[in-house]
Every structure is written in C-alpha cells, then in structure tokens.
Amino acid sequence: MADKPLTRRQEQALETRNRIYNAAVELMERKGFDNITIAEISRAAGVSVGAFYHYFESKNDILAEIFRRADEYFATEVAPNLGEKPVPEQILEYFDHYARFNIASGVEMIRQLFNPKVKFFTRQDRRMLSLLQDLIRKGQERGEIRGDVSPEEAVRLLFIMARGVVFDWGLHEGSYDLEAMMRACIGRLVSTLRP
Amino acid sequence: MADKPLTRRQEQALETRNRIYNAAVELMERKGFDNITIAEISRAAGVSVGAFYHYFESKNDILAEIFRRADEYFATEVAPNLGEKPVPEQILEYFDHYARFNIASGVEMIRQLFNPKVKFFTRQDRRMLSLLQDLIRKGQERGEIRGDVSPEEAVRLLFIMARGVVFDWGLHEGSYDLEAMMRACIGRLVSTLRP
DNA sequence: GTATTTCGCATAACGCGTTCGGTGAATTGA
DNA sequence: TCAATTCACCGAACGCGTTATGCGAAATAC
Numbered sequence: 001m002a003d004k005p006l007t008r009r010q011e012q013a014l015e016t017r018n019r020i021y022n023a024a025v026e027l028m029e030r031k032g033f034d035n036i037t038i039a040e041i042s043r044a045a046g047v048s049v050g051a052f053y054h055y056f057e058s059k060n061d062i063l064a065e066i067f068r069r070a071d072e073y074f075a076t077e078v079a080p081n082l083g084e085k086p087v088p089e090q091i092l093e094y095f096d097h098y099a100r101f102n103i104a105s106g107v108e109m110i111r112q113l114f115n116p117k118v119k120f121f122t123r124q125d126r127r128m129l130s131l132l133q134d135l136i137r138k139g140q141e142r143g144e145i146r147g148d149v150s151p152e153e154a155v156r157l158l159f160i161m162a163r164g165v166v167f168d169w170g171l172h173e174g175s176y177d178l179e180a181m182m183r184a185c186i187g188r189l190v191s192t193l194r195p
Numbered sequence: 196m197a198d199k200p201l202t203r204r205q206e207q208a209l210e211t212r213n214r215i216y217n218a219a220v221e222l223m224e225r226k227g228f229d230n231i232t233i234a235e236i237s238r239a240a241g242v243s244v245g246a247f248y249h250y251f252e253s254k255n256d257i258l259a260e261i262f263r264r265a266d267e268y269f270a271t272e273v274a275p276n277l278g279e280k281p282v283p284e285q286i287l288e289y290f291d292h293y294a295r296f297n298i299a300s301g302v303e304m305i306r307q308l309f310n311p312k313v314k315f316f317t318r319q320d321r322r323m324l325s326l327l328q329d330l331i332r333k334g335q336e337r338g339e340i341r342g343d344v345s346p347e348e349a350v351r352l353l354f355i356m357a358r359g360v361v362f363d364w365g366l367h368e369g370s371y372d373l374e375a376m377m378r379a380c381i382g383r384l385v386s387t388l389r390p
Numbered sequence: 391g392t393a394t395t396t397c398g399c400a401t402a403a404c405g406c407g408t409t410c411g412g413t414g415a416a417t418t419g420a
Numbered sequence: 421t422c423a424a425t426t427c428a429c430c431g432a433a434c435g436c437g438t439t440a441t442g443c444g445a446a447a448t449a450c
Contacts, residue, residue, distance in 0.1 A: 009416055013428065037406060048430045049408090055428095059407065156363075160380060164359025168351075185355060188387050204446055208398065232436060243400045244438090250398095254437065 017055045020045040024062045032108045033063070063112055070101060079131050087139030088190050092183060094132060095162055099182040102166050107174035110166060129155055136193075145193050154193060161189050212250045215240040219257045227303045228258070258304065265296060274326050282334030283385050287378060289327060290357055294377040297361050302369035305361060324350055331388075340388050349388060356384050 006014070023044040027036045038059060042052045056062060078097045082090045102110055136154045139145030145154070165185050169178045201209070218239035222231045233254060237247045251257060273292045277285045297305055331349045334340030340349070360380050364373045 007417070009426095009428075012416095016428075038408085039406075047428095050410090050430050051428075053408070054430095157380060157383070160359040160363050161356055162359075163362060164355040164357075167358060167362060168355050185352060188352070189383065192383050192387055202447070204396095204398075211398080233438085234436075242398095245401070246399050248438070 016045075016047060016051065020047060020052055020055055021062065021065060025066065028062070028109070029106070033059075033112050060112070063109065066105070066109070070105070074101065075131070082135070087135055087142065087144045088194060090135055091132070091139075091158070091190055092187060094135065095158070095182050095186045096179060098162055099166075099179045102169070103174075103178055107170055110170045110174075129159070132158065143195060146195050149193065158186065158189060161185055211240075211242060211246065215242060215247055215250055216257065216260060220261065223257070223304070224301070228254075261300070261304070265300070269296065270326070277330070282330055282337065282339045283389060285330055286327070286334075286353070286385055287382060289330065290353070290377050290381045291374060293357055294361075294374040297364070298369075298373055302365055305365045305369075324354070327353065338390060341390050344388065353381065353384060356380055 020041065024036075024041045027041060027044060038049055038052055041062075042049050045052075056065070074097070078094070082093060085093075133151045133155050136145055136151040140147050140151070149157075162182065162185075165182050166178070169176065169181065215236065219231075219236045222236060222239060233244055233247055236257075237244050240247075251260070269292070273289075277288060280288075328346045328350050331340055331346040335342050335346070344352075357377065357380075360377050361373070364371065364376065
C-alpha cells in the first residue's frame, strides 16, 4: 500500500467525504438513524444528495463505515492488550470488549445493524475472528481448551452466541446490562470448552 | 371469546382480508419479500392500496401475521407431542421444531424478521416460552436439570442462542443445515444445564 | 321507514431512499 | 499549450411505503 501523493482534487474529495461522514454521525447521535434523511445529511455537510451517493452506496453504508473504523480500533488497541492470563479468561475479556463496543455504538445503531441485508457481520468480523481463533489455538496447545473442537468451530459458536446476546439487548432496547449478560452467556459456553 | 354471529359485511371483510393475505404470501414465496410491492399485492388481491392498509398496519405486518398463525400451530401441534423422554432430550427436540419452523418459513422471510423494528421475537415467543419454561421446571423437579438456574434464566439463555443460530443461518443465506447447527449449539448449552 | 353512524374501500398525494443524465473544472497526454 | 478525459458534484425524477381524505353502502338507532 504505497501512499501515492494526492492531487489537489483527491484531497478535496477526501475532505468532502469526511464532511459527509461527520455530519451523518453527528445527526445520527442526536436524532437517531431512522429520523434523519439523506437530504438532511447532505444539507448539513453543504453538498447535494448526488454528492452523498457519490461517496456512499446507501444510507446503510454510513453504518458500515462506522464499523470499518471501529474494527480498525479493535484490531490495533484491544488485541495487543489481552495480556497473558489463561486463555479462557482472555476469551471472556475479548467479549467484554465486544460488549463495550456495542454499548458505545448505542442501541439505536445496533438495532439498525441487525438487518441481514446489512452483511457486516460476515465481513466486519474478519480480523476479530482470526484474533480469537489464534487465541483458541493457543489455548489448545497449552491444554487450557479442549482439543476436540476446531478453533474455527469454537469461534463460530462464540460469535453466534455473542450476536444472539446483542440482538436480544437491542430487542429490549438496551434496558439491561449488556456486559453482564454477555459474560454470563459466553462464560457458560466457554465452560464447555474447558478440558 | 363468544363467536358472535357475523354480519354480511363482516364476512365480506374477513374474506377480503384473507384474499390480501393469501396473495401476499403467494407472491412472497415466488419473488421474495423485498421484490414485491404493496400495489402488486393489492392488484393480485383485486383491491386498492388503501384496502391493504385498512387491514394491515404495514408491509411488515404481513410477516407478523404469518408468525401469529405459525405460533398457533406450534402451541397446538408441537407441544402435546413432546412425549416423555428425559427433559434434556425434550429440550433438544423442542428446538428441532424451532429449526424446522424457520426452515419452512424460508430464509428470505427469516432475513426480514431479523430487524428489531419488527418486534415479533419478544411477542411471538410468549407461548413457546412458557411451554419451554414448564419443561425446564419439570426437569428440575426430576433432577434432570440443575436447580441453580431459574427456569426463566434458562429459557432466556436458550432463546438467545437459538436466535443467534437462526440469524447466522440467515446471514449465510441458508447455505448450511440449520437443524444440525441448532442441535450442536443448543446441545452444548443444554449440557451445562445437566446436573 | 327514516336519520345517523359506521366502516370497507378507493384515490391522490407525500416523504424519502435511490437513480440518472448532465456540467464544468481538474487532470492527463501529446 | 491545447484537446481529450476523468470525476466531483448537482438536481430533477422515479419507485415504493405510507398517509390523508372522501364516498357510498351497510348497519344501527329511533
């Protein structure tokens, strides 16, 4: 990924794109995703509707962008700081972060995400998945995780559960402690992965 | 619920409602929920768009209606036939039905459902939930299920997992065996509920 | 039997996400 | 340096879900 020098035009374009993104996020946090329009976002960013669609595929694509940026954070910040506790503990901690990230995003946003048309969940998780997968493999080598389930399967299982929890939390409009519920559910599942 | 005698007008109305519903379901199965319009449904049923909205709150309400009818079936057909196996087995069987019901509905439909704006999941499950709850209570009395988790909690946990599985299945466009996955996931969870 | 109310249904219009054809300025190539 | 091309951006139009308004016939009240 060589950073080619940007032409003036490209710089300008990038700035416009960011203006749109920022306007969208700000409006969204204030009024909720459903209650803002493309026209409104565009107006706030000082561009036309056409410009919005020049930079984003759809309204949902704003959500996707948020996720893309958040995934970056997850990979660079969370991953390196898991420490050297026993792997089952690390898995729990991993999902603590997952829960916190969802809380930070806000229920409003999470509710939008749980629409399978928005296929972040298969894409978005890529790096998170491989991170967790490595963790499990390590646990197996150390004898802290049973060897009779493949790391792929285990990851699959854990994420199915995690998304189930988040979805439920969204259903209940964020009215309970997501972290606690996540810990209880994942904890129970992890216990079946112990030797 | 006394069945009052219907006036001619009410009979006619009920028939119109059913015509709309049937037209919607048929079109849906042929072309998919997203690819049909209210106008199309109305035309097929031989009524106006206004008539559609007279009988259904929204396009999504058609999905809700399907669920309402299916729930009826679940309560009357599935529940009485669980037999007298050990409760952990019965729980597994219960979710076999759950999986099959989702398969029968079709991925297309399931994908629509996983939008928290459509809050069937908290309503729809009511009777299914209490059924399962009773099952678990019975299991506890018999000593087949641990007593250190309340029936409510257990049900909650099981459904979070089950919906997680179904959502995942929808994400992957129904490309794997839902029943098998359901069994694997629920089975693992149930194992933590055994004494 | 007549007046009043209900309600089944139609039609037009609106809002919003999305699409599409166009324009002019920046960039590229000769 | 000047023609050719790209592309950032515009704004009108379209499709579809949904709503607002109205009408006429059936039901009800007197």
